[in-house]
Amino acid sequence: MFCDDCKQNPATVHLTQMLNGKKIDMHLCPECAAKKGLMLFTNDKQFSIPNFLGSFLGSEFNLKDMQTMANPKTCNNCGMSFADIRQTGKLGCSECYEAFDSELEPTLRRIHGNSKHLGKIPLRGGERVFLKKEMDELKLELQKAIREESYEQAAEIRDKIKELEKVINEEGSR
Amino acid sequence: MSNEDIFNGNWVAWMKSQAGLETDIVISSRIRLARNLQGMPFPFLMNAETGNKSMQAITEAWQNSENDALSSMDMITFDQVPALDRHILVEKHLISPEHGLSEDPYRGLLLSKDGSIAIMINEEDHLRIQVLLPGLQMEQCYELAQTMDDELEKRLNFAFDEQRGYLTSCPTNVGTGMRASVMLHLPAIAISGQRNRIFQNINQLGMTVRGLYGEGTDIIGNYVQLSNQITLGQTENEIITNLGIISRQIVEQETILRRSLQEEMRYQLEDRVGRAYGILTNARVMNSNEALTLLSDVRLGVDLGIIEGISPQLINQLVVAIKPAHLQKRAGGEMEAFMRDVKRAEVIKEILLKSSR
Numbered sequence: 001m002f003c004d005d006c007k008q009n010p011a012t013v014h015l016t017q018m019l020n021g022k023k024i025d026m027h028l029c030p031e032c033a034a035k036k037g038l039m040l041f042t043n044d045k046q047f048s049i050p051n052f053l054g055s056f057l058g059s060e061f062n063l064k065d066m067q068t069m070a071n072p073k074t075c076n077n078c079g080m081s082f083a084d085i086r087q088t089g090k091l092g093c094s095e096c097y098e099a100f101d102s103e104l105e106p107t108l109r110r111i112h113g114n115s116k117h118l119g120k121i122p123l124r125g126g127e128r129v130f131l132k133k134e135m136d137e138l139k140l141e142l143q144k145a146i147r148e149e150s151y152e153q154a155a156e157i158r159d160k161i162k163e164l165e166k167v168i169n170e171e172g173s174r
Numbered sequence: 175m176s177n178e179d180i181f182n183g184n185w186v187a188w189m190k191s192q193a194g195l196e197t198d199i200v201i202s203s204r205i206r207l208a209r210n211l212q213g214m215p216f217p218f219l220m221n222a223e224t225g226n227k228s229m230q231a232i233t234e235a236w237q238n239s240e241n242d243a244l245s246s247m248d249m250i251t252f253d254q255v256p257a258l259d260r261h262i263l264v265e266k267h268l269i270s271p272e273h274g275l276s277e278d279p280y281r282g283l284l285l286s287k288d289g290s291i292a293i294m295i296n297e298e299d300h301l302r303i304q305v306l307l308p309g310l311q312m313e314q315c316y317e318l319a320q321t322m323d324d325e326l327e328k329r330l331n332f333a334f335d336e337q338r339g340y341l342t343s344c345p346t347n348v349g350t351g352m353r354a355s356v357m358l359h360l361p362a363i364a365i366s367g368q369r370n371r372i373f374q375n376i377n378q379l380g381m382t383v384r385g386l387y388g389e390g391t392d393i394i395g396n397y398v399q400l401s402n403q404i405t406l407g408q409t410e411n412e413i414i415t416n417l418g419i420i421s422r423q424i425v426e427q428e429t430i431l432r433r434s435l436q437e438e439m440r441y442q443l444e445d446r447v448g449r450a451y452g453i454l455t456n457a458r459v460m461n462s463n464e465a466l467t468l469l470s471d472v473r474l475g476v477d478l479g480i481i482e483g484i485s486p487q488l489i490n491q492l493v494v495a496i497k498p499a500h501l502q503k504r505a506g507g508e509m510e511a512f513m514r515d516v517k518r519a520e521v522i523k524e525i526l527l528k529s530s531r
């Protein structure tokens with residue numbers, strides 16, 4: 001069998017991916033695999049989970065990933081960049097998931113074949129999620145009201161937001 | 175039973191053998207839930223300050239809990255526990271090998287008296303709630319883990335996102351944060367050379383196979399650990415149900431193969447079991463791999479009634495008792511590899527002969 005990419009060398013790296021529930025098989029020669037950042041068994045580097053995950057977390061498979069490579073964005077909470085995440089195979093804190101939401105999307109699909117949680121929702125945390133959602137909606141409404149110059153309505157929404165903030169803070173400190 | 179017994183003895187809850195739970199093939203079931211504190215850096219980024227803060231929040235949640243199962247657990251921080259004792263916890267499958275290496279005061283373990291619930295603190299995630307029970311008891315494990323999760327969540331803000339679920343340090347755990355696994359003893363499948371055939375497609379079912387001590391460990395002594403690989407996009411119940419179905423199918427295969435070994439290769443089987451027992455009770459020097467391989471044959475003999483007077487749970491204990499930390503604990507000090515091999519042969523002989531007398 002020859003390499004899927006260069007069609008010249010024998011394929012020795014065989015990769016199976018699950019993407020959106022569909023199976024994709026790839027057969028590559030070591031050189032082409034290395035170019036794709038997939039070569040895990042180079043002479044001096046042993047196979048390790050972080051490297052392996054690093055290859056999950058962005059390879060040249062995906063244009064979107066390439067764009068993020070040049071992206072200097074860091075997580076406001078813990079200071080990790082996406083390059084750090086790729087290197088360690090780990091996120092720095094819970095806020096990283098929001099900061100790198102779009103970068104993580106293809107990664108999660110690659111690992112799990114899926115990117116949307118269907119399982120348990122925490123009892124109290126579930127309430128927080130609900131409040132947060134309400135907050136997002138109110139903020140959108142506020143912007144709309146301001147845009148339409150209905151300031152009276154905007155003031156009302158602002159009060160609601162303040163009220164809700166108080167509730168969320170109390171929740172958080174409980 | 176107390177934590178002292180867990181540190182000093184060979185016994186822990188998952189070793190029990192019990193009718194109706196397939197304990198002749200399924201050694202134990204485990205559920206692990208990964209949970210993190212909102213906004214707090216994940217443990218690998220922690221320094222003493224954030225580590226202590228996280229430890230303090232978790233300690234308070236445990237101390238103030240009104241749930242007896244949680245509040246009656248013991249808190250063990252790793253600055254109080256010598257390396258050998260931490261290793262004992264690893265060998266009993268209560269903490270991961272990486273966690274056992276730490277001496278930080280902000281890393282530790284909440285442990286129930288019988289060792290069935292072990293909550294790792296500031297391992298890869300802030301909390302890893304583990305429940306370990308004997309035999310095939312996935313649902314029971316999950317229910318217990320669930321209770322611990324709900325109790326802790328009353329006082330801790332867990333990082334959760336509507337889209338992504340429970341947020342974890344490693345993206346391979348995000349979503350349910352749940353890893354469900356069973357430890358299977360499959361000697362007949364191994365003897366008949368069927369292991370690769372049975373497990374070759376397991377990845378396509380969203381599951382993975384590992385050795386005795388999890389990730390990256392070899393299959394020794396015919397112990398195989400089967401667990402779910404996917405944590406996002408499936409519900410907890412789906413994961414448990416799938417794992418249960420596959421486990422039962424493997425149990426069925428193993429049972430059929432054990433029966434045909436008994437029917438068609440009785441002499442060879444009895445010979446193999448008898449030789450294993452003979453070596454185990456007479457050897458003077460024995461390394462760990464040899465011991466585990468021979469103990470697997472003896473265990474098969476016990477399960478099939480070829481050897482009488484030895485209980486399956488004694489073999490479960492023995493598998494752990496011959497590990498380096500347990501041997502050194504018993505000997506009362508550090509030992510080099512060769513002396514451990516001598517001690518191992520001694521311990522096996524002592525325990526096997528005492529019980530069959």
